[in-house]
Amino acid sequence: MSTPPPRTAPPIEQWVPLFQQEGDFAAAIKEGEVRRVPEPGDLQSGEHAIRCQRCQNVLVLEPCRHCGGTRYTLRRTAYDQVALYCKTCTRVYDRTACSCGTIVPLGQKVLLKKVLVQPVPARTILRWTAIAVACIIVLILVLNAW
Numbered sequence: 696m697s698t699p700p701p702r703t704a705p706p707i708e709q710w711v712p713l714f715q716q717e718g719d720f721a722a723a724i725k726e727g728e729v730r731r732v733p734e735p736g737d738l739q740s741g742e743h744a745i746r747c748q749r750c751q752n753v754l755v756l757e758p759c760r761h762c763g764g765t766r767y768t769l770r771r772t773a774y775d776q777v778a779l780y781c782k783t784c785t786r787v788y789d790r791t792a793c794s795c796g797t798i799v800p801l802g803q804k805v806l807l808k809k810v811l812v813q814p815v816p817a818r819t820i821l822r823w824t825a826i827a828v829a830c831i832i833v834l835i836l837v838l839n840a841w
């Protein structure tokens with residue numbers, strides 16, 4: 696029995712809310728005019744998602760069904776709802792269907808963005824802790840010698 700060689704762990708995919716504050720959302724969408732999402736690139740298929748409020752399923756944005764465009768912008772519709780507009784063909788998407796049967800409208804709490812988190816190996820944490828402890832011990836010894 697031999698221990699497997701240490702490998703670099705792949706980054707962990709996490710979905711976090713696109714808007715942290717209610718004000719951020721209000722600033723991004725205002726009076727039907729196009730306002731930038733507070734991050735570069737607006738919304739992109741594969742990079743942003745919608746969370747189903749019923750089953751918590753993450754529904755990743757797909758390329759536009761009409762033109763294949765991958766970038767969207769957020770806008771307020773004439774019915775005072777929030778919708779995704781395809782930046783290529785301007786088709787409107789204001790809801791999406793989840794596999795659980797729920798029709799999910801777009802809104803502040805359901806918009807997510809993808810972040811990649813590189814897991815820190817436990818071995819690295821242990822090593823730095825050991826170095827820190829060693830430094831403190833040396834410091835105490837030096838101070839005591841004075």
Ligand SMILES: [Zn+2]
Nearest residue numbers: 747750793795
């Ligand atoms: Zn669902």
Ligand SMILES: [Zn+2]
Nearest residue numbers: 759762781784
């Ligand atoms: Zn399109």
